[in-house]
Amino acid sequence: MQPMQSFQQIFGTVPTVEAEAPGRVNLIGEHTDYNGGFVLPMPIPRTCRVQLRLRNDDRVHVWSANQGGSVREYRLGQEEPLADWLDYVQGCTTVLRKLGHPLSGFEVHIASEVPLGSGLSSSAALDIALLRALRSAFGIPISDLDLARLGQRVENEFVGARVGIMDPLVASVGRPGHALFVDTRDLTCRQIPFPERGEIVVLDSGVRHRHSAGDYNTRRSECEEACRRLGISQLRDMTPKDLDRIEALPEPFRRRARHVVTENQRVLGAVAALEAGDLSALGRLFDDSHVSQRDDYQVSVPEIEVLVALAHVESGVWGCRLTGGGFGGSILVLTQAGQGEAIGRRIAEAYGRNTGRQIVPLVVGRSA
Numbered sequence: 001m002q003p004m005q006s007f008q009q010i011f012g013t014v015p016t017v018e019a020e021a022p023g024r025v026n027l028i029g030e031h032t033d034y035n036g037g038f039v040l041p042m043p044i045p046r047t048c049r050v051q052l053r054l055r056n057d058d059r060v061h062v063w064s065a066n067q068g069g070s071v072r073e074y075r076l077g078q079e080e081p082l083a084d085w086l087d088y089v090q091g092c093t094t095v096l097r098k099l100g101h102p103l104s105g106f107e108v109h110i111a112s113e114v115p116l117g118s119g120l121s122s123s124a125a126l127d128i129a130l131l132r133a134l135r136s137a138f139g140i141p142i143s144d145l146d147l148a149r150l151g152q153r154v155e156n157e158f159v160g161a162r163v164g165i166m167d168p169l170v171a172s173v174g175r176p177g178h179a180l181f182v183d184t185r186d187l188t189c190r191q192i193p194f195p196e197r198g199e200i201v202v203l204d205s206g207v208r209h210r211h212s213a214g215d216y217n218t219r220r221s222e223c224e225e226a227c228r229r230l231g232i233s234q235l236r237d238m239t240p241k242d243l244d245r246i247e248a249l250p251e252p253f254r255r256r257a258r259h260v261v262t263e264n265q266r267v268l269g270a271v272a273a274l275e276a277g278d279l280s281a282l283g284r285l286f287d288d289s290h291v292s293q294r295d296d297y298q299v300s301v302p303e304i305e306v307l308v309a310l311a312h313v314e315s316g317v318w319g320c321r322l323t324g325g326g327f328g329g330s331i332l333v334l335t336q337a338g339q340g341e342a343i344g345r346r347i348a349e350a351y352g353r354n355t356g357r358q359i360v361p362l363v364v365g366r367s368a
């Protein structure tokens with residue numbers, strides 16, 4: 001991020017509306033949301049903050065502290081995907097206008113603490129923060145749940161990333177210190193307090209992904225093809241007793257489907273473990289989830305494997321896994337409360353020696 005310039009410094013006036021939304025760490029349930037399955041994300045104490053002031057014309061002026069450079073500009077009704085960060089803003093105005101909400105132009109200042117492309121859902125944090133600000137600036141009557149649905153439409157219909165509902169949903173309705181158990185088939189949600197005894201350390205590999213760039217969408221198409229071959233509408237329809245049918249599929253559909261079916265079971269196990277405060281059981285599920293993502297869903301990269309191996313060397317670690325969409329991004333490590341910072345620092349130092357990349361661990365727990 002370049003030195004932060006204020007809204008007033010950029011636009012010569014003060015903002016009238018402010019809103020923010022957090023990034024998230026997904027505890028478990030990866031690539032299950034667009035398959036109608038279960039997820040268990042938790043907000044992180046890093047947010048995207050937007051400040052906004054309405055204009056009297058149809059122009060949108062945007063400045064982002066994370067991107068630097070000059071103020072970007074477009075006209076409402078003339079949104080065009082550019083394959084860069086402005087698409088998230090253009091996508092928000094496009095979906096609101098499509099729903100018939102009259103908008104005027106505005107000036108917006110964006111500053112995010114969620115590292116971009118790190119698997120911590122920086123884009124959903126931006127979508128939801130901006131949609132919240134627009135909801136209040138224009139008095140749009142829309143619930144938090146519908147705001148999350150709109151966030152997903154921004155990504156699917158404008159940005160071109162065929163992501164699921166998990167990230168905008170937790171950015172919109174998640175509570176700090178609580179995991180959000182979601183059944184993505186009907187969007188029923190349960191807030192589960194994260195146990196006081198535990199802590200999550202998030203380590204960002206520094207390897208960046210863009211979900212609109214291809215691999216993520218390919219995985220999604222592979223799941224759709226697996227469904228077609230199995231004669232079902234979503235992989236959620238399969239349970240462990242259907243694994244024999246899945247074993248008969250050709251590759252890569254066999255591995256993809258097997259990951260989704262087994263991952264859904266692991267999420268249910270993780271919810272039970274969280275509610276019972278059984279952190280060693282939770283850690284084992286994290287480890288199993290990682291192996292399934294690496295071998296069956298094939299979304300890991302060498303730097304992530306270095307981080308996971310370093311985490312396993314630490315004695316106070318219950319389990320760890322790649323979190324988020326993959327192809328780079330972050331791992332999470334489950335440790336005892338109070339130990340996360342030291343463990344995270346040791347892993348980060350060793351990772352720096354191995355790869356030359358400097359990373360800063362982030363600790364997330366009950367109180368944050």
Ligand code: GLA
Nearest residue numbers: 030031163164166167324325
């Ligand atoms: C990204 C997407 C989510 C989800 C995860 C993988 O974060 O935005 O919808 O599919 O990948 O679990």
